[in-house]
Amino acid sequence: MPQSLELAIKTSSLTKQFGSQKAVSSIDLSVPKGSVFGFLGPNGSGKTTTIRMILGLAAASKGEIELLGHPIPKELEHALPKVGALVEGPAFYPYMSGRNNLIRIDSADRNSTASTRKKRVDAALERVGLTNAAKKKVHAYSLGMKQRLGLANALLKPREILILDEPTNGLDPQGTREVRNLIRSLAAEGITIFVSSHLLSEIEQLCSHLAVMTAGKIVAQGSLAELRNESQTRLVLKADRIDELVDLLKTQGLTKLSLKPDRVVVPVPSDFDVASLNQLLVKKKFMVSEIRLEQPSLEEYFVNLTGEGFEVVR
Amino acid sequence: MFAKSLSLSLMLSELRVMFTRRRTWAMLAAIALIPILLAVAVALTSDQLAPGEGPPFLDRVTQNGLFTGFTATLLALPLFLPLTMAVVAGDTIAGEASLGTLRYLLIAPVGRLRLLVVKYLGTIVFALAGTFTLMLAGGIIGAILFPIGPVTLLSGDQISLAESIGRMALVAVYTAISMSGLLAIGLFVSTLTTVPVGAMAATVVLAGVSQILDNLPQLSWLHEWLFTHYWLSFADLLRQPIELGSFASNSLLQLGYIAVFGALAYSRFTTKDILS
Ligand SMILES: Nc1ncnc2c1ncn2[C@@H]1O[C@H](COP(=O)(O)OP(=O)(O)O)[C@@H](O)[C@H]1O
Numbered sequence: 001m002p003q004s005l006e007l008a009i010k011t012s013s014l015t016k017q018f019g020s021q022k023a024v025s026s027i028d029l030s031v032p033k034g035s036v037f038g039f040l041g042p043n044g045s046g047k048t049t050t051i052r053m054i055l056g057l058a059a060a061s062k063g064e065i066e067l068l069g070h071p072i073p074k075e076l077e078h079a080l081p082k083v084g085a086l087v088e089g090p091a092f093y094p095y096m097s098g099r100n101n102l103i104r105i106d107s108a109d110r111n112s113t114a115s116t117r118k119k120r121v122d123a124a125l126e127r128v129g130l131t132n133a134a135k136k137k138v139h140a141y142s143l144g145m146k147q148r149l150g151l152a153n154a155l156l157k158p159r160e161i162l163i164l165d166e167p168t169n170g171l172d173p174q175g176t177r178e179v180r181n182l183i184r185s186l187a188a189e190g191i192t193i194f195v196s197s198h199l200l201s202e203i204e205q206l207c208s209h210l211a212v213m214t215a216g217k218i219v220a221q222g223s224l225a226e227l228r229n230e231s232q233t234r235l236v237l238k239a240d241r242i243d244e245l246v247d248l249l250k251t252q253g254l255t256k257l258s259l260k261p262d263r264v265v266v267p268v269p270s271d272f273d274v275a276s277l278n279q280l281l282v283k284k285k286f287m288v289s290e291i292r293l294e295q296p297s298l299e300e301y302f303v304n305l306t307g308e309g310f311e312v313v314r
Numbered sequence: 315m316f317a318k319s320l321s322l323s324l325m326l327s328e329l330r331v332m333f334t335r336r337r338t339w340a341m342l343a344a345i346a347l348i349p350i351l352l353a354v355a356v357a358l359t360s361d362q363l364a365p366g367e368g369p370p371f372l373d374r375v376t377q378n379g380l381f382t383g384f385t386a387t388l389l390a391l392p393l394f395l396p397l398t399m400a401v402v403a404g405d406t407i408a409g410e411a412s413l414g415t416l417r418y419l420l421i422a423p424v425g426r427l428r429l430l431v432v433k434y435l436g437t438i439v440f441a442l443a444g445t446f447t448l449m450l451a452g453g454i455i456g457a458i459l460f461p462i463g464p465v466t467l468l469s470g471d472q473i474s475l476a477e478s479i480g481r482m483a484l485v486a487v488y489t490a491i492s493m494s495g496l497l498a499i500g501l502f503v504s505t506l507t508t509v510p511v512g513a514m515a516a517t518v519v520l521a522g523v524s525q526i527l528d529n530l531p532q533l534s535w536l537h538e539w540l541f542t543h544y545w546l547s548f549a550d551l552l553r554q555p556i557e558l559g560s561f562a563s564n565s566l567l568q569l570g571y572i573a574v575f576g577a578l579a580y581s582r583f584t585t586k587d588i589l590s
């Protein structure tokens with residue numbers, strides 16, 4: 001128990017089956033309190049379905065969920081007031097103003113105080129920069145404005161965790177930057193942020209932790225540092241007399257090397273001693289033009305795990 | 315008490331959403347149009363109408379304008395009134411689901427049972443608004459086009475102007491109660507789909523089917539269980555002394571429908587995956 005109290009979200013063997021298809025397949029998420037947790041995966045990998053189960057919108061086919069220490073769905077009503085969320089894009093009554101939409105959703109929450117409602121709504125609108133459009137009907141909003149209004153809805157009350165499903169979808173680069181800044185400032189207040197995205201570049205600079213999902217399964221999870229370590233370090237070597245070089249490397253136990261036209265690439269431990277190898281090569285009179293260790297970028301790691309391109313996996 | 319007042323704020327919010335929609339006002343305006351068209355048509359042709367021709371009470375409209383509302387209720391009951399009820403009831407859950415606002419209400423958190431109850435009460439308010447609009451428009455246009463005064467009832471007795479206004483209100487309430495079973499059916503159907511138009515259509519079809527069954531003599535054993543069975547019996551309220559038997563039977567029957575379809579809606583909605 002004490003361990004799970006440190007976690008804002010914890011799932012074990014969480015599974016969701018749609019007919020014969022497993023949209024989410026036995027995932028174990030551990031989202032530490034206070035983290036900015038990136039939930040990364042291509043379209044259709046099961047991110048939104050997972051979020052729906054965590055928020056009690058859909059029942060799990062199998063497995064357990066704890067949200068802020070509350071078992072879900074049993075104690076859903078205790079957990080939800082502490083959660084702000086954006087799920088599968090914003091949704092509002094188009095024939096009502098942005099402000100009245102927020103008042104409507106806040107009125108639905110039996111735990112919220114009516115006397116502070118207007119103040120809280122205005123503060124939330126201010127925070128996402130919608131004060132000037134507050135009186136406009138939502139059908140006149142751009143997608144970006146709706147996305148902001150969705151964020152404002154998540155911020156109507158002080159929250160312990162924000163669950164944001166692709167919050168930068170449909171935003172221009174400027175809007176994306178603003179949302180990132182907003183998330184940063186919220187994280188600085190100590191709020192746990194669980195943010196999904198299908199683009200690593202959108203959230204990489206933001207996250208302290210990451211889980212990578214593909215075809216319903218989690219293929220990697222941990223702090224950013226842990227994940228960087230998991231990706232294999234490589235030694236890149238450029239020198240003359242390639243055949244002799246290969247033989248020499250083999251004597252050093254570096255056998256899994258791959259030959260590129262102008263260089264040799266070998267996977268090595270991350271604490272590999274480049275200097276000693278270099279000394280050895282110089283002693284053997286190799287003309288070394290390049291020798292270095294290379295860490296694949298997270299992007300490359302992500303692509304390796306999930307496959308590349310726009311293809312929907314299923 | 316505290317919890318109650320908080321639900322009141324949700325109830326008010328529900329009504330605000332309903333009455334912000336232009337569609338709600340358009341339907342109320344259309345309802346008001348029924349007695350107006352009726353009265354105008356009667357006024358233009360009153361010299362050609364033989365007593366007893368046309369729908370019941372029609373010939374009385376010219377003698378007393380206050381009958382316009384009753385006659386209009388009779389005309390609106392088979393199709394038009396149930397149609398507007400089906401629109402509102404079919405929209406309750408399915409409409410929120412199709413907008414996507416349902417998921418945001420649920421994570422607010424609104425509580426599924428609480429939402430269902432408030433949604434249903436909202437449709438009842440609309441039913442009252444509809445039947446009173448019909449009566450009010452009928453009374454006003456009747457007063458403009460025809461003489462009004464003490465009303466001669468179906469039983470031949472006369473009641474005062476004040477009492478006849480009381481009877482108009484009673485008929486409006488009776489008709490709203492008549493709609494309450496249908497509204498519960500519509501609420502249940504609305505939990506089955508995310509396409510509001512589908513729920514509306516299914517609900518209005520059920521109202522039609524029930525009326526057809528009520529007209530098949532072979533099924534007479536079934537008639538008193540049909541939610542449309544007592545719809546036209548509001549005429550009993552226009553007798554002297556007033557006959558409240560059908561009011562009681564109708565209320566009991568509608569309560570039964572509310573219990574059954576309310577329970578179905580509850581069991582369906584509280585276990586449903588919200589995937590829209
Ligand atoms: N209501 C549904 N019925 C059947 N399959 C669904 C439903 N919703 C989602 N899916 C399937 O579940 C998988 C995961 O979808 P989703 O969670 O929306 O992915 P993501 O949010 O990562 O893009 C997809 O293959 C999708 O087709």
Ligand SMILES: [Mg+2]
Pocket residue numbers: 044047048049088165166
């Ligand atoms: Mg998604």
